[in-house]
Amino acid sequence: MESSLRRVSSLGWLISQERQILEGRPTVILPPEIEPYFGAAGELIRDLPLGWGNGMPSKIQCAFARFDLCLKIDLEEDAGEAVVAAGKRERTDLCRIVEALASLEALGYVAEADFAYTNSSGWSDVHERNGADAKAVFWNSQAHLDCFDSEGMLVDDLPLQWSGDLELIARTLRGTGLVIEVPEVREQVFYICSDEEALD
Template sequence: MIGESEQDRIEGAIRRLRSSGWTIVTEREISDGRPTLSIPAEIDDYFDDRGFLVRDLPFRWTRGMTSRIQSGFARFGLCALLDLGADEGDGRVLAARSGQSDLCRIVKAFATLEGLGYIAEPDFSYTSSSGWSDVHGRQGENAQAVFWNSQAHLDCFNDEGMLIDDLALQWSGDSETIAAALRETGLVIEIPEVPGMVFYVCPEGEGAE
């Protein structure tokens, strides 16, 4: 799914954002009033001949949820820097930082779980209850899933996608399977002792496995 070059991955992230309702425009185009991500018209100038960023790729957003932008790029191993608390502003996809954020590491672990049949979604829904409604609508009451909600994203990640607080993960399925995938992040994982309790992914130096 993730392309070999950063250009491939940025194009993949943009396609995914577009499919989820974002309008993607260049600096020379006009937004249609929906959540909008504006990228440079001369985007090719930001890549070398192999498709890797030679400098940070700037973008601007208006409306929409900033956490969706950050997690959308992280799905493709890209670190997006933006003001998570703002309604609009300027951001950057960071050059030479592919995969080097806590968010990217967690999303990579989620990809492992997706390969095992789980619904594994970062920043899945605004509330946990709406997330579970979506999960059960996709796979029924016995669905295997792991996700966090948008408010948790805003509370627990900084503008570069690094954890600043313990991230609560909603889950169903096999706790050891989920824990094994999450351990690959190198972060501290708190495993629930009983069903109904959440997983926690903690910033380095915090929590206890």
């Protein structure tokens, strides 16, 4: 849990226990007392409520997924309440996909969930980080909004921008257990499909 909050903070969000959202500052608000939500080993034993505002909810949903936590949050709102789910019966699609991205990141890829607001700004950031020949896998914010529900489960086929080793990316993504639509040419995107059948 602490790691996920550090990740959120690194994205520019203020973490607070005050019931106040500063104007213009993305903020996550924790309960005044958080100890009762955790067991002796530090595991989450009760659903943890959070307040939030002034930022994109998809960003914090992805930040929690990076640490295999399901954040239930309304992706259509600008502020509101969210819940970190305790004892989730199954891993969310988002958690599985983010884990695959972490594997690619370890291999030198820029591999990010909800990386940028648009594809063009995402590629600009990739090239700024690692040059014109950078290897990357990412999706944009609009795709996240269109393709995930409030719990991080896919409701539509997720398009992934990519560059690099097609076979390596495909193999890594298949490790999610989801259906992967592999592009036939480099100008096409990958799709992670929302059901058990690939695209027609």
